[in-house]
Amino acid sequence: MAFIATRGARAAAFTAAALGALTLTGCSSDEAEPAATGGDTGSEAPAELTAVSVQLQWLTQAQFACYYAAADQGYYEDEGLDVTIIPGAVDIVPIDVLTSGGADFAVSWVPKVLGAIEQGATVTNVAQIFERSGTMQVAFADSGITSAADLAGKSVGSWGYGNEWELIAGMQANGVTLADLPGGATVQQAFDMNAFIAGDIDAAQAMTYNEYAQVLETVNPETGELYTPEDLVVIDWNEEGTAMLQDAIWADSERLASDEDYAATTTKFIKGTIKGCVYAKDEPEAAADIVTAAGSTLGTSHQLWMTNEVNKLIFPSTSGVGHINEDQWSSTVAMALETVNPEGATIITADPPETAYSNEYVDAALEELKADGVDVMGEDFAPIEVTLNEGGA
């Protein structure tokens, strides 16, 4: 736009002022990114710390309380790590970020990654943080739906993008195929539960720690009070036997094999994360506040509910937080081989390679934690009672 300057000075002044205003606002934008670095470990951390980044699968929320608590409480720093927690987004696939070198570790659900591994991604599940599945299908009590078998002929919601596998597996196990649903498919669900509450979706997909609470935070127009668990029917895939493994820490297989420092870092990162989980178990209120402070705008009661529900998915632990249980892994793989998606394909067509999971790093971390006297089993874990407020406030 240099030509303007050769014309009248007034014109130039006007234009320069307008452009200046634009560029000034443009420059000031680099300060407002919250939660990019976890806790107080910023870029000015001491040089001896190893910089590590982890790509989450969704926005900053208590689902990832383990990581945020570990960063805030200095557990990563204790291990000599400067951890950057990268929140996820709609179009960010954590495993793609990991394999393209955008992050050192990624958090993702196992069935989604099994598909990616078959497509050529060389990643390893190094710690199964969530032992239980948080996915369920909710319906209103008066809908006539009481089990997975009742889903036939009903409008069944799902987020898709790999979140549908437990649902489809659960229906398949009960003799319901996608062809039995209206239109021969699940209904695409948005990020909110409005379609379920309005009755457009009979049985909606919900995480125990998020969408289920969203319903319980909504006023039932018939009573003027919030919806209660009695108003709802829940189909829990853990009970139906089609639960698949969810939040796990994934590492780059090739770097694990070739880079000793990375392998050592992996153990340290897992160790810090497990300590964060234990902290969230013992101090759920503090952990929820840490996540909110890290840049989440979820309401206070909602955040606490999420922390508490996530604790239930981790504790009590069968064989130590993060240890990948052979039977659970096998059943997830078996379902991934058998579950048929709307296109008639299965998640995977052959068993995943041996590198798909390894207990080597998590077991080393658990040994160290046990030696330090950390309770990695949580046998005496008792969830707290969380009262949800309207709108999760």
Next chain:
Amino acid sequence: MRTARAQSILWGVVGVLGVAALWELYKAVAPDEGVTVGSITVLPRTTDIAMPHIWDMVTRLFDPVTRAADADVLWWAVLQAAAFSLGIAALGWVLGVISGMLLALLMQRWLTAESAVLPWVVLSQTVPLIAIAPLVKRWGTNIHVGSFQWENWMSVAVIASYLAFFPVAVSALRGLKSPPQADTDLFHAYAAGWWTTLIRLRLPASVPYLMPALKLAAANAVVGTVVAEVSIGLGGGIGRMIIEFAATASGDPAKTWAPIFGAVLIGLLSAGLVALLGRGLGRFRRGEVPA
């Protein structure tokens, strides 16, 4: 002049109030479950979840975002997010305008360039944003030059510029080629070179074509910024706020509308800034040509 301005402001206010009145009128008149033909909803539901009252949305703005002790008041949080997104959109707009102008100059200068580049320019807009966004982010994260590190907000600005450059490139090319043969012949007769012809004839002549394009580019940059924030997960802006607040769509429906007001605000502000720019170029604008 003064009464004309007062009148236009008045009409602006009437317009806003009119939309609000229509909203409430529809909410009052139409049935709760909307209007359906067969099983297809042709008019939306009017429940408080689907369409909160205007006054609920406004009063919600003056409550804190969450009950957390240090939570901001909602309108302030929205304003901060809007400023953040506007900043990135502005940067994207500047980048888009510069690259659009350069492309137009290239295409005007060499006919071969036009036939080689123009199809790609058009084709570039058929690639969906959600495909481009993660790629830009991925390429960006691999850039390390010295102490410079690619930040997420830069990816968003690049994506915004990707949408913004198109109308500028196309319209600027039309504008640069708009002087009639007689004018270019005259410059030729004066032995004026390409550069002089550009500065004295083609660029001034392109302004009427450029102004609508700059407005379009501003709108595209804002949309691109908001969508890219959602797509690649940049925190701090309006796009991310829309996704975050979606969690309260049922329990606190008025809250979900707050970032939408923020988006409207950005749109108005960016249109205003471009209009300001247009005033500076007023002497070149002999009627505007729609893009």
